[in-house]
Each structure stands twice: as C-alpha cells, then as structure tokens.
Amino acid sequence: MNTNQAPQQIIDKVLSLIPQKYPFRFVDEILSLTPEKISGSYLVKGDEYFFAGHFPGKPTMPGVIIIEAMAQVAVVALGIYDLLLAGNDNFEKVTLFTECEIEFFHTVTPKTRLIIYGEKVYFRREKIKSKAWVTLEDGTLIAQGYLAGIGVKNE
Amino acid sequence: MEEKVVLEKVMEILKPYVREPEDLKNATKETDILNDLKVNSSRLVDIILAIEDEFDIEVSDDEADEVQTIGDVISLIVGKK
Numbered sequence: 001m002n003t004n005q006a007p008q009q010i011i012d013k014v015l016s017l018i019p020q021k022y023p024f025r026f027v028d029e030i031l032s033l034t035p036e037k038i039s040g041s042y043l044v045k046g047d048e049y050f051f052a053g054h055f056p057g058k059p060t061m062p063g064v065i066i067i068e069a070m071a072q073v074a075v076v077a078l079g080i081y082d083l084l085l086a087g088n089d090n091f092e093k094v095t096l097f098t099e100c101e102i103e104f105f106h107t108v109t110p111k112t113r114l115i116i117y118g119e120k121v122y123f124r125r126e127k128i129k130s131k132a133w134v135t136l137e138d139g140t141l142i143a144q145g146y147l148a149g150i151g152v153k154n155e
Numbered sequence: 156m157e158e159k160v161v162l163e164k165v166m167e168i169l170k171p172y173v174r175e176p177e178d179l180k181n182a183t184k185e186t187d188i189l190n191d192l193k194v195n196s197s198r199l200v201d202i203i204l205a206i207e208d209e210f211d212i213e214v215s216d217d218e219a220d221e222v223q224t225i226g227d228v229i230s231l232i233v234g235k236k
C-alpha cells in the first residue's frame with residue numbers, strides 16, 4: 001500500500017469540496033489519492049440530461065463531458081488536495097479550466113463505469129496542470145491527455 | 156550571457172503561446188506579453204517554468220507577478236545570471 005495515500009476522511013473531504021454538483025458532477029468516488037496522483041470513478045447511468053440529444057436513439061457520452069470528468073478528478077480534486085496539504089482551508093475560489101489537449105480512443109455508452117486517473121505535472125501560482133486518462137473497468141482506454149486549471153475568486 | 160542571446164531564447168519560449176506569430180516578429184522589449192501578444196494569462200505560469208528550465212534560475216511568484224513586458228523578462232533573467 002502506498003504510504004502517501006490520503007486517509008479516508010481526507011478523501012471524503014476532497015470529494016465534498018468539489019464545487020461542481022448535480023447535474024454537472026461527473027465523479028462519484030475518489031478511489032485513491034496521493035499528493036501526486038489521483039483516481040476516481042463515475043458511473044454513466046444513462047439518464048444524464050445530455051443523452052436526450054447526444055444522440056437521439058443512440059446515447060453516446062459527449063467528449064466534452066468526458067473531458068469535464070477528467071478535469072473534475074485530475075485538476076479540481078487533486079488541486080483541492082494540494083491546497084489542503086498546504087494548510088489552506090479557504091475555498092472561496094473555484095478552479096476554472098484554462099487549457100487541455102486530449103485524444104479520444106473509444107466511445108462511452110450508458111451503464112458503464114469510468115475510471116479516471118490523474119498525475120500532477122505541476123501546481124504553481126494557483127495553477128494546476130495534470131496528465132489524465134480515462135478507462136473502462138476492463139482497462140479499455142477512452143481518452144488521455146493534459147489539462148490545466150487556475151484558481152479564481154468565486155464572485 | 157549577452158542580452159541579445161537572452162532575447163532570442165525568450166522569443167523562442169514565447170512562440171507556442173502567442174496567438175498570432177506575426178505579433179512576435181514585430182515584438183520589442185516594450186511589448187506587453189498579455190495585451191500585445193494576447194497570451195492567455197494562465198500560460199504565464201508555463202512561460203515562467205520554461206524560463207527557469209532554459210536559464211537554470213528560480214523565479215519567485217512575486218517576481219513572476221511583476222512581469223508584464225518582454226523587457227521585464229529579460230531584466231529578470233539577466234539580473235539572476
């Protein structure tokens with residue numbers, strides 16, 4: 001077991017501090033968390049609002065939503081943990097997306113569970129950049145790339 | 156290190172973050188990185204990290220906050236070499 005692994009109460013706290021909520025929350029659980037790495041999961045239930053139009057009769061998870069799920073885990077949650085480790089308990093800021101470079105390899109349909117992984121590239125001046133990838137439970141690679149976000153005041 | 160060499164290296168570092176390559180060709184030390192070159196402000200972090208690597212220096216967050224123009228970057232680097 002990785003000794004850097006965050007205790008469960010910290011994992012629960014990080015999860016609760018993710019500002020994105022239903023219907024725009026795409027992480028159910030944080031499966032592992034260290035200062036440098038994170039993994040989380042999201043069950044694609046099939047009743048998410050976007051499936052009605054993407055696409056009628058052929059529900060396919062939009063790539064932009066997959067990117068959002070990657071950002072919520074690899075940028076937002078990992079960034080929150082970084083701030084907690086630095087002793088910052090003031091979460092008046094939200095993390096806004098600044099850039100990403102993602103490639104897709106496989107489509108996602110309802111009733112599948114996504115496993116989302118993140119590895120920190122750097123955290124500096126309120127900006128976090130991470131490498132992230134998403135797989136199905138059987139390891140099938142869905143998407144991978146780099147994402148970054150920056151903390152701004154929630155005004 | 157000569158200022159001219161520093162300037163050339165800084166221009167090379169800025170290249171991937173500038174929206175219009177033409178803007179960089181016409182850039183001088185007075186050129187404002189965010190406003191004139193239209194660099195995304197969050198990319199300043201990447202630029203500072205690249206400068207640290209290229210010139211083997213450390214730039215504090217406070218020093219990075221003072222950077223506005225290409226000349227500011229040059230002065231920062233030359234002051235540390």
